[in-house]
Amino acid sequence: MSLRRLTRLTGRWALTVMATVAWLGAVGGLVLILATGTAAFSDPSPARMWVVWLLLVAACFLSLLADRSRPAGVLARHAAAAGWERTAPGKSEWPWPGPQSGGTIRVRRAWSFTAGGLPVTAGDVRWTGRAFGGATDDADGQGVVVVVHLRGRVPSMAYHVPFERIGDSPLLDRTELRKAFLTRRIPPWTVRERCLYTVEPANGSVTPALIDSAVRRALLIVRLLDLTSEAGTSEAGTSEVRTSEARTGEAGKGEILNGEVHAGEARINGVRPGTVRPKGPRAEGGADTAG
Incomplete structure (x- = not known):
């Protein structure tokens, strides 16, 4: 342990x-x-x-x-004062896949609001049986789940514990992103479809300070991935393509990286710079699921 x-x-x-x-x-x-x-x-x-x-x-x-x-009363008053909108957990579409076999995930309460210019959903969650897999350190526990709704579609990718890199997006190679994860400035995170989500365990009850901290850390991940603006996640000129172009050097010189060059134009994994093929399964989830 x-x-x-x-x-x-x-x-x-x-x-x-x-x-x-x-x-x-x-x-x-x-x-x-x-x-x-x-x-x-x-x-x-x-x-x-x-x-x-x-x-x-x-x-x-x-x-x-x-x-x-009572923690529940304190949290309810904080949410009302901050202008958070109460969301029914059972009616929300959560981005994580079904829980791991034998595990359960239950979102008890959830709120929606805007932070960092992006729509955010935060909730009080409990899980058992390592239901979140590598998305959190604890096999069983309770804590805060934060879902940041991105402005565009990006490839599925993740940094999970202990240090599991999921996906082949060039965005995962960013030095500042890796450094922040290794120094625990950011928690394990997952991107699926148009959402980035994190799960942060709580030692006791979920408090307003814990939710605020979890939201700040999730938004830091979004900034490190350069997904804060609509231009950064659009079909043309995504941050992933910009990172790829930086790694390939000058396309006119015919430098090859995981692809081939045709008529002086670099192709990365078969994709011409300026276009991105969406990938990753469609997110499904619920407020109370069991494997």
Whole structure:
């Protein structure tokens, strides 16, 4: 077991213990309030009645405070304040393929908004049985899934753990992209059809800060791939072609790279610079799937 995974499991265990202690304290406080209230009603003196009213007010205040401090409540208020639009997970089309055999993926809550000039969907997700494969470090867990909807169609590709390169796009050769992945500035990521998605585990509950961080890291991947503008993902003049042309050198000199030269024009994998053949399976997925 890696040190990173051990640290994450220890953090989850500590949070579980603290939540249990807090729950036991709340139950003990409720028992104390009921016992004091029962004693007060058996002796209806003015002093005792004041104690009952104060205890009732305290109970209401603690209940309201507990509700506002719940992670779900904090996240809901943050989403409303930020203008995020609540999305029904079951009605959304998620870009990942079906989960690995024996695994399950369940998106509990999801929101849609615009970040970095691109449409983004972020959700609270749980998975089991290494359902995401190499898209995340953890076989089982919970965390944040971020889907960035790109403006154009790009080839399927990915960087998965431990260091698995998927696809043959020249974009995967970018030095800054590899460096960011190796130094963990960006998480494992996957591009399918018109979407780039990441899955980031959480030590405990999903918080607004965790979602904001996951979105920033996903958008950094988009920038490193040069897919932020519509011109960067269009059928003519994609960032992939620009990278390919840079690698081939001057086409007029007839330099060959994974292809052939005809009449002084370089062809890369049979594709003339300026055109890209879309590839990769059509994305299918759901909010709650099992292999």
